[in-house]
Amino acid sequence: MKPVRLPAAATLALPRWALFALGLLYILPGLIGRDPWKDDAGSFGIMWTMAHGSLNDWLVPNIAGLPYAEDGPLAFWLGAICIKLFGWLLGDVNAARVSTIAIFVTGTVSVWYTAFHLGRRPEAQPLRLAFGGQPEPNDYGRTLADTAALIYLGCLGLLLFSHETLAVTLQGALVAYFLYRSVRYVEAPGMRNAVLIGLSLGGLILTRGWLTPVTLILTLFLGTRFLSVPPGRTLSHLAVACAAAVAIALVWIAPATLLEPYGQAPVAGWIAWNASQFGLPGWTSIKSFFRIGIWFFWPALPFAGWAIYAWRRQSHMLHIVLPLCFTGALTLLVLCDPAPENGDLLKLLPPLAIMAAFGLPTMKRSAINAIDWFSVMVLTMIASIFWLFWAAKLTGWPAQFAKNLLKLLPGYKPEFQVVPVLVAACATIGWFFLVYWRVSRRPSVLWRAVVLSSGGLILLWVLVMTLFLPDLNYSKSYATVARQIAEKLPENSGCIDSNVGQPQRASFAYFGKLPFAGVTQDREKCDLLLLQDSVKIKDDREALRPPKGRNWKLLWEGRRATDRDERFRLYQRLD
Template sequence: MKPVRLPASATNALPRWGLFALCLIYILSGLFGRDPWKTDDAAGFGVMWTMANGGLEDWLWPHIVGLPMADEGPLAYWIGALCIKLFGWLLGDALAARIATAGFFLLGSLSVWYATYQLGRRSEAQPLRLAFGGQPEPRDFGRTLADGALLIYLGCLGLLLHSHYTSAKALHVSLIALAIYATVRLFEKESVRTAAGLGAVLGLLVLTRGWVAPLALWLAIAVLAGIRSKALMAKTAIVSLATAVAISEIWLATNYYVRPFNSSPFDAWMLWNHRQISLPSIESIRYFTKNVIWFAWPAWPYAGWAVYAWRKQFRAIHIAVPLAFAMTFIVLALINGRPDEGILLPLLPPLAILAAFGLPTMKRGAINAVDWFSVMTLTTCAAFIWLGWIAKQTGWPAKLAKNAFKLAPGFKPEFSLVMFLVAVCVTIGWILLVHWRVSRRPAVLWRAVVLSSGGVILCWVLLTTLWLPWVNYGKSYSGVALQMAEALPEGGACVETNVGPAQRASFAYFGKIPFADFDDIDCDLLLLQDDNRRQDNAKRLIRADEQWRLLWEGRRASDRHERFRLYQKVKR
């Protein structure tokens, strides 16, 4: 028996303009007024910038001015480089690359919404018919569930930073959502065309972050298709796989024939893929259990409840498809030998969709408990963000101001009227939302997540308005890059270095440092990075038979441990 019994009044959908405005506020906050940060953000931008300012070889072999970066795949960087080509002259290269990031996010949001909408309209997902009528129509029920899924997706804590970075991970999570939608369409139409569409998405996933996840998804979807019919399984197994291979071969085959820089990224790319597969270890299990709780909040509690509530109908497509995707990525996370947040991101779209089907079955007491937890926790976080900003601007409370400036020595507070007004507006909007939820007590399905999602977006907007200059000061390499550029001697041919991808990209972009390329063998300049905490000695990285003269030494003011040293070879 179905666990859902609802009146039509519970399926009033959110206004389209409100949902669209919420998505725009979410993604636009944090894209403007900052530099590429010391994370995947700067590294991904470095690859895009190198492509945009290079030739065919640079587009075929992703790299950061000579540092190979073919581990994941080129698709996200191709799109970002194209945005730099088209809009860099108007917006600047860094902001132009983030147009691709915004596009990735909107693609993922639309895919989550439409996949849930299609699943919510299916007959097996509909609520029980009421004795005297008045149950919701399939279309209205699907729209309400889709609104709830999108709100849950926006509220996931793990999505916040990664959806704003210029990295392959931002595109990867959106393509996972698109793959769910393509799978839903495949089970609805069961045609060769929909199978080819699913294969196209899987092929794009291969070009984004390797073949491990697409292959695992293909196997899981083929098993689901086989449960329904052998014909559907054959279409999935043959047509989808053939299409995915054909799309991914575009890049691989071109590299084979062109051989950029007299080599190929294929070996490094395959090695990175193989490292994603190993036996489950204590480290991977510990990492997963420790981080997934906060990373997938608030999706996982609702998703877990949905699986329990629909346990007698778990073979229904609206439960089986997102559950299969979620289980696939849980397994991949546990067998990954090098756990990081990138292996948790693909969990968010299927969990958000699955969580939407838990909303109609939740008890009022559970919903109220979640609401009050969200109000108390997120309001406290927002108040602390405001208080910290006031401390930075005025010096009161003194302890908070001291701690803020201690973490960012040399930082000078800035006041932006526009940012201040935006922060005030979103805070007022949060107060009005809480008042509406408490006073009206609406019966609509998405009431259980509107405060959770709204509070997360409130805190994010406050951080990216009031605190953005402070965060940017601590995560940008622009200052130290410009200092080093001034110490660079005239006519320096190339610079060898051991710095990481984010630092290399920032120094090349801000300081125009001529790093050694694929063809550079012997350079007169050497840039070394070490860490005081590990008591690294930069001189150990210099060959004993060579003599070097120290030209410059510096670091970011916000990082007391990281050091950079520029040397010039002494000619004998």
């Protein structure tokens, strides 16, 4: 017997304007007015270098002359194209983030449509009621799609990474699109859907390499074995998908191999990096997965687990089989990564969110009400604390709050800004209206539990990205350091050799216009040297020094006011 029994009143669709408003409130804060931070400055640096460079820079991703062998070029191509198109209007940083918005929309829309098509299938429909009144298939599908989208937006991992110009964000969106195309293929096997599957696979290859696409295509074939799809036809269609994926990957691989831009072999380095991402599961990757996954997949993971339990007695359920197969295979792939990255977990969110949507209708009303009130109490309390910290930093009261906050920002002087405060106030008022709607009307709609949790999480994000954005820019941006270095550059100075990391190099090149040595430039001929080391090194014999045998003059030494570790020193060669 199916575990779902719902009346039609529980499947009213979320108003489109409300879903669009939540999406805008989700993605725009954190993109507008934010400097490139340490986490995503390196990726922006590649986009910026491409947009202002030559064809060689598009074939050999580099950060102001520093080659970047990891990932693929697709995410950086998208950002660079947006800089070319909109940089004159929005500025290079905001223009690059137009691609971030497009990636977010692609992922969210793919999750919505995947859940919609799964939800209207006959095997997913609720039990028919004795006297009628059960929901229509399309209505039930739309309700589940709204629920899946809200769960997807409510995941903490997506919130942290979806606002950064990173390849992993594009990978997560392409996995969502691949999942959608897979569902459409099972519903209507054909050459068109096979080619579109290949399109998503090719994009994944050019984004983060071949490991994830190979895992997905093998898992799709395995999943069809549980769904009684003819194997011969499936193999021929998936072969076409693989051919389409290879053709798309050759758009970069062929010219980068044949032309050897800058005398480099970027494809060889990319292949070597791919190979380094796979090995036997180790304690480091297992520990990291469970330690990070507890909060990264919240709240999708518990709902998805409940869905598996609730539908355990049913067989050949497409809405459980495919998401579960993809979740298991991608989890195994992450565990086989010797040095896992947190952002790589994004590819697990689409199947988890979709599966979670099918777990919510099977939960008891008391459990859903408990989720409601937990969300209201906890998120409202945290929002109140944020407002209290904001008032404290401006007024000094409560004194302990102000002290705890400002000691993290030495030298920082808070200022009152009207527009961000108005946005934060409107978001807070909207939250109270949402809570009032829940309390006064006691709606029976299925998505009421997740709309409160997702809306509350979006409220917290809006508050952080409005009330505390200047504080975060002061703490995380290298803009001030870059300008300090630029002021110390001698007139008519030549190139700069440096050992600084990728985010620092990108920030210094963009904000300070520092002339770093190019990919093929002889660094030994550079007149300037910028070194990065740690202030914790007290022994002069261990501190990083300029090369011996030449006469160097120290022009500048400094660091970010909030960083207790990094130190930068600029030297000029005198002979």
